[in-house]
Amino acid sequence: MSYEDKLVQPALKFRTFLDRLPNIYNVYIIASISCISGMMFGFDISSMSAFIGEDDYKNFFNNPGSDIQGFITSCMALGSFFGSIVSSFISEPFGRRASLLLCSFFWMVGAAVQSSSQNRAQLMIGRIIAGFGVGFGSSVAPVYGSELAPRKIRGFVGGIFQFCVTLGILIMFYICYGLHFINGVGSFRIAWGLQIVPGLVLFVGCFFIPESPRWLAKHGYWDEAEFIVAQIQAKGNREDPDVLIEISEIKDQILIEENLKSFGYVDLFTKKYIRRTLTAIFAQIWQQLTGMNVMMYYIVYIFNMAGYSNNANLVASSIQYVLNTAATVPALFLMDYIGRRRLLIGGAIMMMIFQFGVAGILGKYSVPVPGGLPGNPTVTIQIPEDNKSAARGVIACCYLFVVSFASSWGVGIWVYCSEVWGDSASRQRGAAVSTAANWILNFAIAMYTPSSFKNITWKTYIIYAVFCLVMAIHVYFGFPETKGKRLEEVGQMWDENVPAWRSSSWQPTVPLLSDADLAHKMDVSHKEEQSPDAESSSEEKP
Incomplete structure (x- = not known):
């Protein structure tokens, strides 16, 4: 068991205590x-x-x-x-x-x-x-x-x-x-x-x-991460394209890091x-x-x-x-x-x-x-x-x-x-x-x-x-x-070894999607999570 895993419960109690107050x-x-x-x-x-x-x-x-x-x-x-x-x-x-x-x-x-x-x-x-x-x-x-x-x-x-x-x-x-x-x-x-x-x-x-949404996502608190991103970037609108893009990026990165x-x-x-x-x-x-x-x-x-x-x-x-x-x-x-x-x-x-x-x-x-x-x-x-x-x-x-x-x-x-x-x-x-x-x-x-x-x-x-x-x-x-x-x-950019003097004009290729594609992808994912089947099968990490 890693150092961080041993601290899951104390960390959860500490975060719950902080979140009782208005943010x-x-x-x-x-x-x-x-x-x-x-x-x-x-x-x-x-x-x-x-x-x-x-x-x-x-x-x-x-x-x-x-x-x-x-x-x-x-x-x-x-x-x-x-x-x-x-x-x-x-x-x-x-x-x-x-x-x-x-x-x-x-x-x-x-x-x-x-x-x-x-x-x-x-x-x-x-x-x-x-x-x-x-x-x-x-x-x-x-x-x-x-x-x-x-x-x-x-x-x-x-x-x-x-x-x-x-x-x-x-x-x-x-x-x-x-x-x-x-x-x-x-x-x-x-x-x-x-x-x-x-x-x-x-x-x-x-x-x-509030807590960092990327920290929350990394520890499995997706709903709270999405809520904070929406509050900061779109006054609570979770359907805003910028919010959908941000959450999609975070999800893609976290899925890679979980391996x-x-x-x-x-x-x-x-x-x-x-x-x-x-x-x-x-x-x-x-x-x-x-x-x-x-x-x-x-x-x-x-x-x-x-x-x-x-x-x-x-x-x-x-x-x-x-x-x-x-x-x-x-x-x-x-x-x-x-x-x-x-x-x-x-x-x-x-x-x-x-x-x-x-x-x-x-x-x-x-x-x-x-x-x-x-x-x-x-x-x-x-x-x-x-x-x-x-x-x-x-x-x-x-x-x-x-x-x-x-x-x-x-x-x-x-x-x-x-x-x-x-x-x-x-x-x-x-x-x-x-x-x-x-x-x-x-x-x-x-x-x-x-x-x-x-x-x-x-x-x-x-x-x-x-x-x-x-x-x-x-x-x-x-x-x-x-x-x-x-x-x-x-x-x-680091993974592709882009020279520093060419980095200003560099444009991402695969696997990152365009803003429109990311928004569409996140919108579809969000609707699937809201379906009855998805709700009955999903569990939030303790």
Whole structure:
């Protein structure tokens, strides 16, 4: 008996308990609730970056050096790595909502531990616990959205996750900006304590959102799956052509997967799945190697190099967070208009240009600061105060880099990695593995960045610029287009070994039917199920 089979009865009781409450069926509201898990990550970025340069924080935690501060910052990503790996063991037998509930629980516990921290060790433990919760949310929320959304708006709905990340960064930064005027440890304790709020909202919201119809279908609850698809796509009309097509696709895919053995992590690296697994893993790795989290977690350090300090530094940083949120909005629409590939390639090239811009200006106009700035030994170069033009140039390149990321790789990768698998057998475990790759790179970069600023200064940006060039090339040759394609069509594209650069114009052949044929097929099947003979012989899976 498999692990999931042993949990059938507990999972059934848990789902029955959740389904007693009335559900929301507006796909935008559902996605907004589930993607609060992304807002949590945004809260963490701001609540850490806003205080690492403050005297109250440094004095209370005994002036952490670059290595220790790097580890404190990266503990969130370390917890998220393990949370991502574990998430599928909950999401598969218990459903997507169960993982989101655990996401909110661990986040709230972690926030409480951080807020009450008495030393570095407690702060690190709190960040690991909170990160464990974020790992659950970041693995499950994008998949949940892709399984619920109609394919015509799947990019928009999937992109809500990244929008919530940017919105969380923005909201929390201004909260922290206000709190930094408080003298003493209350400034960062209140900020970390307020992180409980989004966790509580997600926890309550999970009781009012439906389960994924593909998860329900996979576990034999066909009537409920059809009901949810009809509610979301046609306001309850089960005879709507889009509903008939969607259910027919799900049925065809589930029937194929029923002949397979239980799907595990090892299966992701078999001949059938290895290419899509590596593509998704590298997509998440490349997102981290853009250097965006360097710009976010350590923005205070970057603007120190440009000659900004104290309140002026925070104000300049806040503009970057506003741009990050604003630039995410058009990307929600662009993905479903120009496609994933064009967006990712164009974004990588633009980020490369602005990373080289930051490196070039700092390399040309900054001067060494032996021993680092007063109270901040990590920053060992700075643009002189009398060279305002160079300082503004650095900040302008940072702003333009953030806009380039937010409108491309920020949104695109979370959507792409939820679509690229092509079938429900691999989707959740595949998303967990690729998300874990994101978090382990996040951990490494957060650890490495303070030391890189201290030792190789402006050359740090050259490294990320080169990565941006390499990722643009990789997307062109290795990332197939998923825009406008059914999730099952994506799987067929992999099976037929369609070259990535030809995937945009590729059209499915057999065995997938046209929309009209699928609708007719499902309509006939639906009428047969409603006949007396069919009703007397059918049994619902317990």
